[in-house]
Amino acid sequence: MKRRLFIASSIAAALGGCAPIGTALNDNPGFHHFLGLEGSLDAALLGNTAGLARQYSLADISKHFPVDSLPTPTSTRYEAFLENGFRSYTLAVAGAVERPMQISLARLERMRQQTQITRHDCVEGWSAIGAWTGVPLREVLRLAGPRRDARYVVFRCMDRDDQGTPYYESLDMAQAYHPQTILALQLNGRPIQPDHGAPVRLRVPTQLGYKSAKWVAEIQIVGSFEHLYGGKGGYWEDQGYEWYAGI
Amino acid sequence: MxxxxxxxxxxxxxxxxxxxxxxxxxxxxxxxxxxxxxxxxAAPYLDAADRSTPTRRVLSIDSPADGVGQTTLFGHTFTTTGFLGWGSDGVGGATARAFPGWLTIPAYQxxxxxxxxxxxxxxxxxxxxxxxxxxxxxxxxxxxxxxxxxxxxxxxxxxxxxxxxxxxxxxxxxxxxxxxxxxxxxxxxxxxxxxxxxxxxxxxxxxxxxxxxxxxxxxxxxxxxxxxxxxxxxxxxxxxxxxxxxxxxxxxxxxxxxxxxxxxxxxxxxx
Incomplete structure (x- = not known):
């Protein structure tokens, strides 16, 4: 009996110890950082692959496209945009570019539009399919002319969390020039609704949804994003999510 | 041999x-x-489809009210309070949560x-x-x-x-x-x-x-x-x-x- 008790208790201890040991290691900064190496490895292997997100047909479009982000902006600036139908909205392109500029919504609408019916994969696990129409980001970048020291494109957004921290995201130049990376103006054939990021929302269908920043106000081309907010290149990245969100 | x-x-x-x-x-x-x-x-349900499709939901674990956990499998709902849907939050309390804290790494959500x-x-x-x-x-x-x-x-x-x-x-x-x-x-x-x-x-x-x-x-x-x-x-x-x-x-x-x-x-x- 003693032998059986010993065997049973060693197995129970080994299994029951998993969650507490894991949690203790998770709270250790050194180990936590070590675990994060997987993100760098995945980014190195997949971060700049040229594959295209799968395109769907009109019949595949989700009837309901979830809204699962920071709240829709309620600033006086955004309220004013809603009042005038975004006629006063301009997209700022700044930073390491030859020609910093302000692009009106009307001008964005006159640029070459691209429609792609792609799946939006949320980091939480859900997926929805939508038809996104907009301007390829590379067309906007060509207008502004990134300088030689340009390495990342940062998207500054109008939404804020309950602490007042603004949303932002970033892509490296290869991801920004990916043919399916677009500044979307329409969802399913209609101007993007406020809850979905009106008037301009980034769409990066080769990565998880948090990369597809809503309510984009400014595109800032930088050599490094270390000096911005938490330094990890995005709102969710600053809270521990991977910068390369292809996994 | x-x-x-x-x-x-x-x-x-x-x-x-x-x-x-x-x-x-x-x-x-x-x-x-x-x-x-x-x-x-983070998304406690499973759908037999490409995109999320509630009409093709095979399994979902949720909490319809505080203190109640339920699991729905192929349309049949079972009360699973204390284990699935409502259970340990990993920091000493209980909360709405599909799998409880003692089963997850880290224990907290x-x-x-x-x-x-x-x-x-x-x-x-x-x-x-x-x-x-x-x-x-x-x-x-x-x-x-x-x-x-x-x-x-x-x-x-x-x-x-x-x-x-x-x-x-x-x-x-x-x-x-x-x-x-x-x-x-x-x-x-x-x-x-x-x-x-x-x-x-x-x-x-x-x-x-x-x-x-x-x-x-x-x-x-x-x-x-x-x-x-x-x-x-x-x-x-x-x-x-x-x-x-x-x-x-x-x-x-x-x-x-x-x-x-x-x-x-x-x-x-x-x-």
Whole structure:
């Protein structure tokens, strides 16, 4: 009996110890950082692959496209945009570019539009399919002319969390020039609704949804994003999510 | 050559790399299951479709009201308060949560950290599997382990022995026929399947390998297969641990730590 008790208790201890040991290691900064190496490895292997997100047909479009982000902006600036139908909205392109500029919504609408019916994969696990129409980001970048020291494109957004921290995201130049990376103006054939990021929302269908920043106000081309907010290149990245969100 | 007549003979059964692969793999699988449940908690439902489709929901775990947990499987709802839907929050209280804190890594709800653990140990498990496959193929252990057609007639007699319907197991080599069936299925079918269904969840992988995601029926469907494969892994782990505990615990533990296994009656070396 003693032998059986010993065997049973060693197995129970080994299994029951998993969650507490894991949690203790998770709270250790050194180990936590070590675990994060997987993100760098995945980014190195997949971060700049040229594959295209799968395109769907009109019949595949989700009837309901979830809204699962920071709240829709309620600033006086955004309220004013809603009042005038975004006629006063301009997209700022700044930073390491030859020609910093302000692009009106009307001008964005006159640029070459691209429609792609792609799946939006949320980091939480859900997926929805939508038809996104907009301007390829590379067309906007060509207008502004990134300088030689340009390495990342940062998207500054109008939404804020309950602490007042603004949303932002970033892509490296290869991801920004990916043919399916677009500044979307329409969802399913209609101007993007406020809850979905009106008037301009980034769409990066080769990565998880948090990369597809809503309510984009400014595109800032930088050599490094270390000096911005938490330094990890995005709102969710600053809270521990991977910068390369292809996994 | 058969040694079945020689009882109580020590044989060197597991090469060092095989033993290392086993223990790294065992730790990795435990971490992958508990961090996977942590990830599942962020969207606690499974749909048999490409995109999220509530009308094709196979499983959902939720909390309809404070203090109540419920699980819906194929449209049938069960109250699972205290375990699924409402349970330990991992920091001393209770909360609305699909899988409870004592089953997840980390114990508290944190999707970002759950992903970190999951993807790190996915690399560990995959490398351990590869090391095992190569080392056991080179050392000949793989050939002894793979289920062959000639083993099929021995499956029932072996099961009858475990059910005590038969006094002696059928004569067999290094592994008995049921062990061969279990190891062949888990290591050569289930392990690759769980990695592939996991990869199919990633938009970056989908972009470079559409056929993989299509093969499993899309992203949400792949999530369902990934979860089912996990349940099969859990089933295997339970049987495996019970077998080790009851069929000579110290002999099996020694063999997987030092490599040396004491052969018992009816056992021999070979395929």
């Amino acid at each position: 058969r040694y079945s007549s020689i009882v109580q003979r020590l044989v060197y059964r597991y090469a060092l790399l095989t033993r290392l692969a086993h223990w790294f793999g065992a730790i990795a699988v435990a971490v992958l299951i508990s961090s996977g449940l942590q990830i599942f908690n 944190d999707l970002a950290d759950g992903r970190r653990w999951h993807f790190f140990f996915a690399w560990v498990a995959s490398l351990a599997w590869l090391v095992w496959l190569i080392s056991s193929a080179v050392k000949g252990n793989l050939a002894q382990m793979v289920l062959r057609p000639s083993d099929l007639p021995k499956l029932w007699p072996m099961q009858a022995y475990y059910l005590r319907l038969r006094r002696e197991p059928p004569p067999h080599g290094t592994y008995n026929p049921l062990q061969k069936a279990a190891y062949t299925f888990v290591l050569l079918v289930l392990a690759p399947l769980i990695v592939l269904t996991g990869l199919a969840l990633s938009p970056g992988i989908d972009a470079i390998a559409h056929p993989l995601t299509v093969l499993f029926g899309g992203r949400q469907f792949a999530r369902l297969w990934h979860f089912l494969a996990m349940l099969l892994f859990v089933g295997f782990a339970i049987v495996h641990i019970v077998q080790v505990a009851t069929q000579g615990f110290f002999n099996h533990m020694r063999s997987m730590i030092s490599g040396w296994y004491r052969l018992r009656e009816h056992e021999s070396v070979g395929p």
